[in-house]
Each structure stands twice: as structure tokens, then as C-alpha cells.
Amino acid sequence: MSTVPLATAVFPTxxxxxxxxxxxxxxxxxxxxxxxxxxxxxxxxxxxWRGSITVRCxxxxxxxxxxxxxxxxxxxx
Numbered sequence: 349m350s351t352v353p354l355a356t357a358v359f360p361t362x363x364x365x366x367x368x369x370x371x372x373x374x375x376x377x378x379x380x381x382x383x384x385x386x387x388x389x390x391x392x393x394x395x396x397w398r399g400s401i402t403v404r405c406x407x408x409x410x411x412x413x414x415x416x417x418x419x420x421x422x423x424x425x
């Protein structure tokens with residue numbers, strides 16, 4: 349008999365959450381701040397060719413910067 353559970357919960361890592369948040373902001377979606385949950389996150393700078401983006405929260409002042417993976421930048425047909 350196996351001791352491995354039948355269903356294991358998969359929790360996203362902080363890196364996964366940051367990647368998803370940056371990709372959503374890059375796509376123009378309204379994403380909450382990862383740190384305080386505030387809704388007034390503003391895109392400060394983007395570079396479409398490189399996929400880099402910088403966002404800033406007006407509530408807590410947190411600035412998040414990164415590069416969105418290519419598969420998240422491409423438009424699905």
C-alpha cells in the first residue's frame with residue numbers, strides 16, 4: 349500500500365505570484381498589489397520588445413520590476 353496521498357495540494361510560490369502579477373499588468377489588467385492588496389497599482393515603465401515592466405503601488409509605495417516570460421506576452425489565436 350502506498351503512503352503517498354491521492355491528491356496533493358499545489359501552492360504557488362512567491363516567484364509564481366510575481367510572474368503572474370507582472371504578466372497581468374503587462375497585459376493591461378487591473379491587478380492588486382502583492383504586498384498590501386491595494387487596487388491603485390500603476391505601470392511606471394514598460395519595454396514591449398524586452399518584456400520588462402515596472403509597477404508601483406500608491407498605497408504602500410512598493411515598486412515591482414521584472415521581465416515577463418515570452419509565452420505570457422504572446423497573443424493566443
